[in-house]
C-alpha cells in the first residue's frame with residue numbers, strides 16, 4: 209500500500225503561551241487575544257481528533273512566543289524525524305525543545321546542525337518528492353543539509369522559491385491528496401506545481417491556502433466560503449476552524465501541528 213502524506217495516526221501540538229502577543233509577524237494587525245486563541249487552539253485539536261488522530265498536547269513555552277507553531281521545529285517522515293533549525297533566531301530554541309517529544313515515536317531522529325536553517329513551514333511533502341521553498345527562514349545551506357538526510361531515507365528534495373513577501377512556502381499551498389495541491393494563484397503562477405493538479409484559492413481568499421489534509425478531512429481556516437465550496441464540490445470533506453487570532457501572527461493550519469505515523 210502506498211504511503212500517503214495525508215494519512216497519519218498522531219499529531220503533536222503545543223498550547224499557546226501567554227506571551228503570544230510577542231509573536232513574530234510581517235504586518236501589524238493587532239495582537240491576538242489570549243482567551244480566543246486558546247479557544248481556537250482547542251477547536252483545532254478537536255478537528256484533528258475527529259479526523260482520527262491521537263493528539264499530544266505539549267505545555268506552552270513562555271520564553272518562545274511562537275511556540276505553538278510546532279511545524280517549524282521538525283519534519284516527520286515515514287523513516288524517521290528530522291529536528292529542524294528555524295531561521296528566526298527567536299525561534300531557534302523551539303527545535304531542541306521539541307526533540308525529546310519525538311523520541312517516543314521515532315527510532316531514527318536526525319538533526320539539522322547548521323550553519324544553514326530550515327523551517328517546516330517551507331516544506332511540502334508529497335508522495336513523490338519533498339518541495340522546500342527558499343525563504344527568509346530557509347536558506348540554501350539548510351536545504352542542502354536537509355537534502356542529504358532525506359536522500360539517505362529515499363526521498364528526493366526539490367528546491368523551490370517561496371514568493372517574495374510570503375512568510376513560508378506553505379503559507380501559499382497545501383497538499384489535498386497524492387496529486388492535488390491547493391495553491392494561491394501567485395504561487396501557482398511560479399510553475400512549481402507543473403506536474404500536479406492544482407486547485408487555486410478563490411479570488412480574495414488567498415489567506416486560506418494553508419490548510420491540512422488529515423486522513424479523510426481537509427481542515428481549513430473559517431471565513432473562506434468560496435474556497436470551501438470549491439473543495440467540497442471536488443469531493444473533499446471540509447472542516448473549518450476559527451483562526452483569526454493565529455492569523456494576526458502569521459499562523460495557519462499546518463503551523464499548529466506535527467502530523468505523523470510513529471515508526472516505533
Ligand code: GLY
Nearest residue numbers: 231232274457458
Ligand atoms: N509568527 C509565526 C512566525 O513568524 O514564525
